[in-house]
Amino acid sequence: MLEPVDAAIGAGIIDSTTPNSSAYHHRRGLWHGYVLDNDGRQRPDPQLVQRPYTREEAVLLLLDAMLAVYRDLPDMATDTIRELADGRDGRALPVDSIMSADGNGPDDAVNLWVTETGSDRENRLRVISALLALREAVLA
Amino acid sequence: MTAAVTQLLAELAAAMPTVRTPFTTADRAERVYEAYIFAQVVASAAECGALISYENGSEAQVKDLLLRGAPGALHVRDRGFTHALLQFGNARPIEMHVRVKVQGKSFASESDILLLDTKTARESRDKRKLPAAVGCLLSIECKYYLVPLPRDEAIHYLGVRSNLSAKMQSLFVTNSFSAPANQCLGGEPWPYEFGVLPGTRFQQYVRAHIRQIVKRFIVTFDLSHRT
Numbered sequence: 001m002l003e004p005v006d007a008a009i010g011a012g013i014i015d016s017t018t019p020n021s022s023a024y025h026h027r028r029g030l031w032h033g034y035v036l037d038n039d040g041r042q043r044p045d046p047q048l049v050q051r052p053y054t055r056e057e058a059v060l061l062l063l064d065a066m067l068a069v070y071r072d073l074p075d076m077a078t079d080t081i082r083e084l085a086d087g088r089d090g091r092a093l094p095v096d097s098i099m100s101a102d103g104n105g106p107d108d109a110v111n112l113w114v115t116e117t118g119s120d121r122e123n124r125l126r127v128i129s130a131l132l133a134l135r136e137a138v139l140a
Numbered sequence: 141m142t143a144a145v146t147q148l149l150a151e152l153a154a155a156m157p158t159v160r161t162p163f164t165t166a167d168r169a170e171r172v173y174e175a176y177i178f179a180q181v182v183a184s185a186a187e188c189g190a191l192i193s194y195e196n197g198s199e200a201q202v203k204d205l206l207l208r209g210a211p212g213a214l215h216v217r218d219r220g221f222t223h224a225l226l227q228f229g230n231a232r233p234i235e236m237h238v239r240v241k242v243q244g245k246s247f248a249s250e251s252d253i254l255l256l257d258t259k260t261a262r263e264s265r266d267k268r269k270l271p272a273a274v275g276c277l278l279s280i281e282c283k284y285y286l287v288p289l290p291r292d293e294a295i296h297y298l299g300v301r302s303n304l305s306a307k308m309q310s311l312f313v314t315n316s317f318s319a320p321a322n323q324c325l326g327g328e329p330w331p332y333e334f335g336v337l338p339g340t341r342f343q344q345y346v347r348a349h350i351r352q353i354v355k356r357f358i359v360t361f362d363l364s365h366r367t
Contacts (some may be wrong), residue, residue: 001164001286008287011207016319049322065286072315072337073163077172079338080309083179084205088186093193099169099207104219108209110164123158130152 005065012052019045063135071128074116081113109120149195150311166284167209173284176338177313177346178224181236181280182252184347185226188354188366188367192227195235196220197265208239211250215265225258229365231358234277235261244303245249253280257357274305281312288318289334294325300362301330309353313346335362 038136054060080098098113116124163169182192194202197217207220212221214237224236238257241248248270260275273279281297283289297312304310312325312332325332331349335342355367 001166001169004166004285004287012318013288014291014318015310016323030270046323048323061287068169068286068315069161069163070159073169073172074161076176076338080172080176080179083183086185088192091186091189091191092182093201095194095205096203098173098175098205100207101219103210103222104208104212104216104221106218106264110206120160123155124161126155127152127159130148130155134148137148 001069002062002065003061009037009053009058009061012050013057016084017049019047027031028054059138063131063138067128067131067135070124071133074124077113078115081115169286171207171209173315177253177280177282177336178207178236178238179253180343181226181345181350182224182247184226184350185234185354186292187347188228188351189365190226190228193225194222195225196222211239211241213264213270214240214254214261215268215270217265223261226255226302226354228354228358228367231361231365232249233258234354234357236313237261241270242276242304243272244300245273245305246303249300249303251279252282254278255280255354270307272363275310275356276308277363278309278311278350279304281310283312283314285314285316287316288313289316289321291318291320291324294321298324298328301328313345313350363367 075098084092084095084098086092091132099110100113102108145324163172163311170335171192189245194205196202197214198221202220203221206220209222214223221238223238226234226236228237230232234257236253236257237251238253240254242250242251252272254276255278256271256276260271263275264271281300285293293314294312301310310330312330314334314335314338317334322334333342333345333349336346337343351367358365358367
């Protein structure tokens with residue numbers, strides 16, 4: 001799951017820059033009696049610029065990926081189970097369980113989505129809290 | 141600073157062996173993300189006054205959902221995969237399927253979430269052929285990435301999209317963001333949303349897109365429904 005993160009760090013980041021856009025941030029007005037028209041006729045043209053990740057950005061990308069694995073995805077699964085079981089004030093049939101198949105064949109495994117136990121959640125929260133503290137330390 | 145980080149790394153190393161996470165492969169993450177978007181369509185439909193139930197391929201009501209793990213044909217009933225049924229007033233019911241193939245102009249392609257009216261779905265089941273995109277309401281492409289969204293994903297989506305009927309709406313949804321993907325998608329007429337995760341404003345935008353598309357379908361059947 002984290003392999004693409006290494007690849008992305010190796011490939012670098014692509015940012016957008018907009019040459020000539022600054023002229024548009026200057027408001028029209030008078031300068032020594034002359035009318036200023038900074039709009040001119042140039043059209044801003046956003047461009048993509050590739051650069052390497054800084055060490056800090058690379059560490060943050062890895063930490064965010066780990067937070068996705070240990071916090072975002074499990075929370076998303078829990079929220080989805082809860083939302084579909086909710087019944088929406090009688091508008092939706094409450095769902096008893098969710099299963100996802102590994103494939104469509106008769107022999108492909110079926111995975112039952114289970115809500116985590118209290119101790120599982122506590123253990124996960126310890127990992128999340130360490131990851132968040134590390135993130136703060138990187139930003140400090 | 142170094143001592144503090146070393147301490148935090150030690151805490152992390154001690155905590156990690158106690159945690160089990162099923163999300164060690166990208167495939168598992170994609171399945172959860174698709175189900176999350178499926179739940180967003182259900183929520184959006186409920187907000188718009190629909191009655192929602194779930195069925196298997198034989199149109200029998202179910203309460204245990206079985207979602208596809210690979211692209212399949214909605215007319216294949218062997219495994220009993222589930223679809224949602226959204227009923228708005230007197231409009232023809234809408235079916236929502238996960239990971240089914242749609243017949244485009246030149247080739248068949250996968251739709252992560254497909255909304256189509258029951259007439260088109262029944263024709264597909266009865267004739268045992270893929271539904272034509274022209275008879276479908278909406279296809280949602282769901283992409284979950286831990287890194288900035290690769291430009292290739294956006295290019296691939298637009299290639300597939302160009303093969304589908306312009307009458308079928310589509311929506312590209314991802315948790316991620318990238319400037320190159322934004323550049324690709326921004327020049328096209330099809331809506332797309334980055335950063336779609338629980339509790340974000342982007343989630344609300346996705347629900348609003350779905351509402352608009354469903355609303356235009358309902359008005360062709362029921363003029364008094366206040367979607």
